[in-house]
Amino acid sequence: MKAVSLLYHDVVEPGRFEASGFRGPDADVYKLTTGEFRRHLSALAGALRSAPRRVWELEADRESGLPVLLTFDDGGASAFLVVAPLLAELGWKAHFFVTTDYIGQPGFLSAEEIRALSRLGHVLGSHSASHPPAMSRCTAQQLAQEWTRSTEALGAILGQPVAAASVPAGFYSRAVAEAAARAGIRFLFTSEPVVRAWTVGGCLALGRFGLQQGVTPERAAALVSGRMAPRLRSYAFWNAKKLVKAAGGEHWLRLRLWLLARRGQRRPPPHSGAR
Secondary structure: OEOEEEEEOOEEOOOOHHHOOOOOHHHHOOOEEHHHHHHHHHHHHHHOOOOOOOHHHHHHOOOOOOOEEEEEOOOEOHHHHHHHHHHHHHOOOOEEEEOHHHOOOOOEOOHHHHHHHHHOOOEEEEOOOOOOOOHHHOOHHHHHHHHHHHHHHHHHHHOOOOOEEEOHHHOOOHHHHHHHHHOOOOEEEOOOOOOEOEEEOOEEEEOOEEOOOOOOHHHHHHHHOOOHHHHHHHHHHHHHHHHHHHHHOHHHHHHHHHHHHHHHHOOOOOOOOOO
């Protein structure tokens, strides 16, 4: 089974990075402005031959070429306030993955907003309970707690079992997938930039192509257009970054946060009155 899954996070007004999702320079890198996201959607609409699919539809129809899926991580408030209305203009459905410990907190989805997204036909899934910084380094007990606690909390809100999830911060491992499968998760989205899905313990794992600040709408469209070169470049860059992260360990994380903090110091101050 193959699919092109795109990974977004929050969508905010210029300068209002604190209005949705996690705060800080590390998180802000992944937030697009509303204008940027509109341009992405326009480019995608021009490149796609059919509307994006929901993950369970992949199993029902394996003959329709290379389907595209839209995913949004973290569970920031913009999923309901900004993203869903823009998707509704196109009649598109997406996947929203929620960090359940933050439900109802400022900048994050409320329980009612989660239910509303589900009623609109979107897929609601787990993004872990606490969003650990490096999930692949968690113990087996910690992994079980992250997946079980998050799926139970989200399932209680939705009134149904939670079958989909995504791995926080791109720290995927086989142990992460096996723990997800034991928690009842059937579909697990990673940040590996690949189109071919694979199975771990009965759980279907899918890669995703991450899109963040500075990624042009044309590049997003190229990823879904069927051309191999853009995907290969994403794959090469991702794997080079993984090698650096593995070699640097905690030193890499500290250096990255320091660089992002310096970048944030050069950014104009955010507007007041954020949610």
